[in-house]
Amino acid sequence: xxxxxxxxxxxxxxxxxxxxxxxxxxxxxxxxxxxxxxxxxxxxxxxxxxxxxxxxxxxxxxxxxxxxxxxxxxxxxxxxxxxxxxxxxxxxxxxxxxxxxxxxxxxxxxxxxxxxxxxxxxxxxxxxxxxxxxxxxxxxxxxxxxxxxxxxxxxxxxxxxxxxxxxxxxxxxxxxxxxxxxxxxxxxxxxxxxxxxxxxxxxxxxxxxxxxxxxxxxxxxxxxxxxxxxxxxxxxxxxxxxxxxxxxxxxxxxxxxxxxxxxxxxxxxxxxxxxxxxxxxxxxxxxxxxxxxxxxxxxxxxxxxxxxxxxxxxxxxxxxxxxxxxxx
Amino acid sequence: xxxxxxxxxxxxxxxxxxxxxxxxxxxxxxxxxxxxxxxxxxxxxxxxxxxxxxxxxxxxxxxxxxxxxxxxxxxxxxxxxxxxxxxxxxxxxxxxxxxxxxxxxxxxxxxxxxxxxxxxxxxxxxxxxxxxxxxxxxxxxxxxxxxxxxxxxxxxxxxxxxxxxxxxxxxxxxxxxxxxxxxxxxxxxxxxxxxxxxxxxxxxxxxxxxxxxxxxxxxxxxxxxxxxxxxxxxxxxxxxxxxxxxxxxxxxxxxxxxxxxxxxxxxxxxxxxxxxxxxxxxxxxxxxxxxxxxxxxxxxxxxxxx
Numbered sequence: 001x002x003x004x005x006x007x008x009x010x011x012x013x014x015x016x017x018x019x020x021x022x023x024x025x026x027x028x029x030x031x032x033x034x035x036x037x038x039x040x041x042x043x044x045x046x047x048x049x050x051x052x053x054x055x056x057x058x059x060x061x062x063x064x065x066x067x068x069x070x071x072x073x074x075x076x077x078x079x080x081x082x083x084x085x086x087x088x089x090x091x092x093x094x095x096x097x098x099x100x101x102x103x104x105x106x107x108x109x110x111x112x113x114x115x116x117x118x119x120x121x122x123x124x125x126x127x128x129x130x131x132x133x134x135x136x137x138x139x140x141x142x143x144x145x146x147x148x149x150x151x152x153x154x155x156x157x158x159x160x161x162x163x164x165x166x167x168x169x170x171x172x173x174x175x176x177x178x179x180x181x182x183x184x185x186x187x188x189x190x191x192x193x194x195x196x197x198x199x200x201x202x203x204x205x206x207x208x209x210x211x212x213x214x215x216x217x218x219x220x221x222x223x224x225x226x227x228x229x230x231x232x233x234x235x236x237x238x239x240x241x242x243x244x245x246x247x248x249x250x251x252x253x254x255x256x257x258x259x260x261x262x263x264x265x266x267x268x269x270x271x272x273x274x275x276x277x278x279x280x281x282x283x284x285x286x287x288x289x290x291x292x293x294x295x296x297x298x299x300x301x302x303x304x305x306x307x308x309x310x311x312x313x314x315x316x317x318x319x320x321x322x323x324x325x326x327x328x
Numbered sequence: 329x330x331x332x333x334x335x336x337x338x339x340x341x342x343x344x345x346x347x348x349x350x351x352x353x354x355x356x357x358x359x360x361x362x363x364x365x366x367x368x369x370x371x372x373x374x375x376x377x378x379x380x381x382x383x384x385x386x387x388x389x390x391x392x393x394x395x396x397x398x399x400x401x402x403x404x405x406x407x408x409x410x411x412x413x414x415x416x417x418x419x420x421x422x423x424x425x426x427x428x429x430x431x432x433x434x435x436x437x438x439x440x441x442x443x444x445x446x447x448x449x450x451x452x453x454x455x456x457x458x459x460x461x462x463x464x465x466x467x468x469x470x471x472x473x474x475x476x477x478x479x480x481x482x483x484x485x486x487x488x489x490x491x492x493x494x495x496x497x498x499x500x501x502x503x504x505x506x507x508x509x510x511x512x513x514x515x516x517x518x519x520x521x522x523x524x525x526x527x528x529x530x531x532x533x534x535x536x537x538x539x540x541x542x543x544x545x546x547x548x549x550x551x552x553x554x555x556x557x558x559x560x561x562x563x564x565x566x567x568x569x570x571x572x573x574x575x576x577x578x579x580x581x582x583x584x585x586x587x588x589x590x591x592x593x594x595x596x597x598x599x600x601x602x603x604x605x606x607x608x609x610x611x612x613x614x615x616x617x618x619x620x621x622x623x624x625x626x627x628x629x630x631x632x633x634x
Contacts, residue, residue, distance in 0.1 A: 071445070071448065071629040091451045099446075105445055106441045107437075122450045124346070124451060125343065126344055129341050171337060198335070202337070
């Protein structure tokens with residue numbers, strides 16, 4: 001990678017952010033299988049340390065990953081990974097990538113060390129280095145004691161960990177994880193999430209995590225892309241969202257809620273009625289919680305409970321499924 | 329990512345050259361293949377005809393040994409083109425059995441275990457994958473065919489003298505090309521069947537059937553129509569013609585058959601001729617092209633359901 005050009009007066013970190021290419025840059029990417037269009041004109045750039053890919057079944061998450069890996073050709077448009085074009089520089093891209101497939105994928109009649117070593121060698125590591133890193137990767141994911149066992153004797157959770165080990169053995173710069181917690185029991189899921197977060201926090205690799213499970217994405221990712229029917233339904237920078245002041249208040253009331261709601265609207269607050277006694281309010285700039293208490297007092301409404309709640313990923317997801325207007 | 333550190337670290341060391349990476353597959357596969365003692369024993373057996381060949385060459389040039397064994401030198405098989413052609417054909421048979429044992433599971437196992445995405449998500453192309461899988465057979469079969477044959481040719485040249493070597497130098501290309509064509513055909517066919525069928529046993533059966541069934545039909549066609557054109561669908565006959573062509577022993581006229589009437593009088597004579605040599609080459613080329621097309625179609629990270 002070329003060194004960033006220095007601009008006098010600008011902080012180095014800011015300059016690097018400007019010069020460094022995005023992790024994934026989508027330029028009107030479309031993919032069709034026969035007459036069926038799977039991905040439709042995807043645009044945008046993703047720069048997060050951990051990018052979550054969300055969407056219902058058939059939304060195109062796996063197809064997007066496969067296209068970025070060069071398994072499916074783009075029908076129109078293109079994409080870049082770290083500034084490298086997926087159609088012209090696929091081999092260079094794959095040298096920077098680790099991929100953990102969704103389905104069971106193994107090489108028959110091999111133990112874990114042999115398997116991960118072979119994968120390391122195929123990524124270009126010399127045999128000795130591949131063997132060393134295979135041991136290390138298996139210890140890292142927690143399969144150290146079982147590394148000489150044959151893969152077909154592994155449990156589902158162990159197989160998932162072995163798949164993660166082969167994806168990281170060559171120390172890639174970007175790791176695609178396709179449903180990494182699929183079929184895992186709660187402790188195994190927690191271990192997998194912990195590993196993903198560790199890799200993210202090491203700062204050595206970017207992660208693209210495709211999952212149905214909102215909680216997994218919420219726990220690991222700082223940027224999300226929600227796909228629906230092959231289109232970007234929502235792009236959201238969770239990190240920024242978390243930092244933003246747009247905080248939600250959850251209120252539980254007793255009394256004439258209608259009057260209270262009308263008063264809230266006059267005050268300029270956005271609200272949503274969840275049930276007969278529950279309200280969600282977005283606190284606007286300049287409005288304090290004590291203003292709400294004053295309003296409740298005026299309208300003879302009791303405030304039984306008041307709690308802050310950020311717009312959860314579930315809300316974002318559900319909203320995206322309803323609206324589907326892209327946010328990029 | 330040292331074991332004691334237990335943290336994720338990128339690899340910063342040297343990488344192997346890209347051109348050599350397809351050889352990783354045969355290295356790992358052959359290690360697995362030779363783990364079987366039964367296979368290793370059979371592989372050793374494949375060298376027995378070569379041992380006989382070496383002994384025959386040696387006896388031809390060792391008067392003392394011939395005298396001890398009470399043999400007449402004239403009774404010994406002459407070491408010429410036919411001698412090497414015979415052993416090329418014998419080793420071809422062993423090569424077929426080896427290909428039958430090793431070839432079918434090569435791709436089918438990867439397809440059954442969804443291993444192709446693991447290969448192809450790396451800086452490793454589909455061509456390199458096919459080359460890697462093919463080279464398992466190419467290396468294994470070369471070791472029992474043209475490599476020892478050429479060594480024995482050199483032994484014969486050493487014992488007979490430079491003039492024999494000079495006169496018979498054409499045999500080098502005949503041995504090499506004859507064996508190479510057969511090996512390539514076996515490797516391509518077994519890979520193709522392996523890519524089409526996910527189960528090893530079925531793939532092995534299909535390969536055996538592919539060689540036997542057309543041969544039987546071809547021979548039936550030959551007998552019924554008094555021709556040899558049926559050989560064009562028999563792999564064995566095709567490769568025999570090609571090898572004969574390379575060793576200069578190919579003859580178009582196969583036989584003259586007299587057709588007799590009820591009174592045993594000859595009504596007419598039919599000259600049964602082999603198809604021209606170029607036809608055999610063309611059919612072999614066509615088979616190889618079809619195999620490559622099928623491999624191109626089947627060897628993909630994911631099958632797209634349209």
